Amino acid sequence: MVKILDRKLLRDLLRTKGLLIAVIMIVAVGTGSFVGMLSTYDNLLIARTSYYSRCRMADFWIDLKKAPISEIKNLETLKGISELRERISFPVIVDLENSNKPINGLALSMPAGPCSVINNIVMKSGSYFTNDIRDEVIVSDKFALARNIQPGSFINLILNGTKKKLYVAGTAISSEHIYLAPPGGIVDNPLGYGVFYLKREYMEDVFGFHGACNNIVGILTPKARYNSEQVLDNINKSLKDYGVYAATPLKLQFSNLTLSAEMGGLQTMATMFPAMFLSVAALVLNVLMTRITEQQRTIVGTLKALGINNMTIFNHFIKYGLFVGVTGGISGCILGHWIAAWMTVMYKTFFEFPNLLNELYPNTMLIAILISIVFSVIGTLRGVRRIIRLNPAEAMREPTPTSCENILLERWTRLWTNLDFRWQIILRSLFRNKSRTLIGIVAAAIGSSMVVLAFGFVNSMDEMIEFQFSKVMLSDYNLSLKDDLNYGAFIESKKLPGISHAEPIFNVPCTFINKNYHKKGMISGLISGAKLTIPRRANGDSVPIPPVGLLMTKRMAQHLDISEGQTVSFVPVRGERKTYEAKVVSIIDSMIGLSVYADFHYLNYLLGETSAVSDIQLKSNQTPEQKISFFKQLKTIPNIQSIDEIKVQKKIVTKQFTGAMQGTAFMMIMFAAVIFFGSILNGTLISIAERHREIATFRVLGYQAMEVGTIFLRENIVVNMIGTIAGLPLGYWLLVGMMSQFCNDAYSMPSVVYPSTWLWTIILAMLFVLGAHWIVQKDISKMDWSQALSMKE
């Protein structure tokens, strides 16, 4: 029996292939996104785990002013610490012969001979330090590649204000810099920022750090990893005399944080996308199966009359769902593997791993196929159950006609009678096939929410960039000074070539304390009426710097559980480390970092300084010649720690964030198209099959195929536009959910949808409807309607 019914199944599948392909595509995209995103997640996880283990990645980082090594040794006795490594770490400026601009970098000490230290490096080219040369450097690989620096060549680094010529022994990568961004930046920039590993003895000499360090990395005992904050608190207390700038656990370390946020986002999308697609697939299958079983009502009745039991018939129809599930699942696995390959290649450009490969994950694929089967079978169940419940005699009778009662709109006689008869047909069809109409609306809503989400990603990125670079940071250059200098340095900077305006900043790293909450951060002292850094609220309104008190970003205020008008305590890392108090005058918004602002003079006064300056912001109006001369002069100023060109930063952020998002957005829009096409084609082609006689009658009366098609087109426009509009808020909520994955102390992604996005979503939905209708119209045009008229009703 099974064999014969399977043969019937095979032919039925072939007969309905167009409709099945549409559903299978939706299932495949759902399964594909599941496999693709989870595989990419697993690729990253495997690469990260092996890389962290290979480099002996630290569990925490401590940045401090200067501490004797002997003191560090004592820390090892603290509970929860398994191993420590002290380092010397300083910002440096790279003076490359082929670059006018000074380039920022980070110098890190390494042992003279290779050994398995915490946060070790993996050599990519050349060799580790030799014993023969003292002034050697190992350059971070991405920077070396971007700047074409080869092992065996020489580079100039400005170390502690002095230009040093160093021999490049090799290039290397390290797990603590999988994602490397300059301090204060949020994107990597291989051309503009590099890490330079130097022999410890050499750095001791250059920076005057004999027997001392300013950076500690450590590994915690397995038990302490669950409570790293407690251990870091204890370290902070032990090192309080040495000026701890920051104590960062692994989860907040920038590279790890960025990678984890990305992986978290992938996990969320790996749940959200398949759930959306497979739900639509189940709904569409439900429509399809209800139709198929209804169409085969007589056959079912006959089979039952012949003595075939319900289970055999049930199994026969359930195999439709199984077929869709298995084919969709398998195609999805192939698509997913391709998506994972594409995404892994994309991640390779951001994240630097020694070995990031796209692997096959049979377990993930098996789960994906099972999920797609479950959804498909669920979608099939309703239609099959309905037909199975009928007794054979009932099944062989024509179904009782669907409700012929008046629809609600007909009660408004004036409105109803004024409607064109086509609209009357359309509205009756929509109201009488309520579940099908509803499924069409839900599918369109999910499709349009995906389009909103896709555009919303790009809009939010644009907004973040716009807010930060066009509203908050308005300078052209930002110079970080090595030590806090007095106002004179600032006056001098105004004289640099082509500079039209300059403003000083006094940055004070400190620990904020409120009740039991404390958080490391920094207060930036801005001059009153500052034009180059403007604190703002999320709506764009500028917030003036109060003469007394602080402006605090919302996220920092949340960390400290403080609100406007309350007083916060803070202990600066520098100076006497006394506890100061200041009122939080206003809460502001910032997309990058946890900024806290105060008046420049107020902050100086509070800390007992006169006019200390740590950074200078410059606005320029430079000719190309002036620019060259400007950079040339900067290279010669010993007190400059780093130089940032804001325009370049903006360009890099835009390129990296928006560029990556555009690819993803395009893919999502394509996926949304699959939902629209799948749902519309299924719904309409089924509707056409059911209304064969109606179409034939119109044709006999002299209606053109196009005129008949218009009725179906209007029906689809109504359903899909209602769905699309319902999907707009849904898309926004999804965006808010997604973006919360990308909010951390380093950056906060806003959830913004521009008005043009709503419009574009509607336009795209309309285009999808028209595209699908083109296929529907072809079907109507080639229909043999004369035969339809002679068919048994």
Place this chain on the structure above:
Amino acid sequence: MTNSKSAIKPEIKLVDLTKTYQMGEVKVQVLRDIDLEIYKGELSVILGPSGSGKSTLLNMIGGIDRPTSGKVLFDENDIATYSDSKLTEYRRSNVGFVFQFYNLVPTLTARENVQVSTEICDNPMDPDEALQHVGLGDRMDHFPAQMSGGQQQRVAIARALAKNPRLMLCDEPTGALDTETSVIVLNLLTKLNKELNTTLVLITHAPPIARMAHRIISIDSGKVETTQINKKRIKAEEIVW
């Protein structure tokens, strides 16, 4: 073949059978107090106008519908009390159906349509042999859409007879056929009744067809009006349409 009540046992016996359908708020009584016996090896024709309840009656006999009250006795057992699966078993082992609109599976060939039937019973006829019986030995691999109405009905008959059923129930088997084809189909049915001794129940609204039967049961408005033994049986060719 006999037409004497005393000589043969009834194959199926309906006792005080009623069937009521609920159509929205209205109750429609389709069959009322039917008492009827169908005899083994006979060709019985249930004759009645459209809407008289004859198809419903056939459905009760065939176990594809249940009465509202009354009994349907087959081998002394009341099939009306059977569970769904037992009723399926009854149809599977004992009943062959032929429908007015053939009810073939359009995606299966003639042979495969017959196999649908033969694969589920214990002692079936070879599907090819069944098709040869109905004169379609050369059409076995044709799909229903490639055959005429008469040929399709003959496949349906082959499908029913291939089970070697004790009861063959035909619901207006010529209702959708032209005269010439109807004669072929009716001849085939009488031949099967005669040669295979299959109990055959045929329902029709056409009185001339009834003249072929051993027994004519007239039904109207859900009630059996008369049951006649037909002493002057005619052949299909003799029917005046």
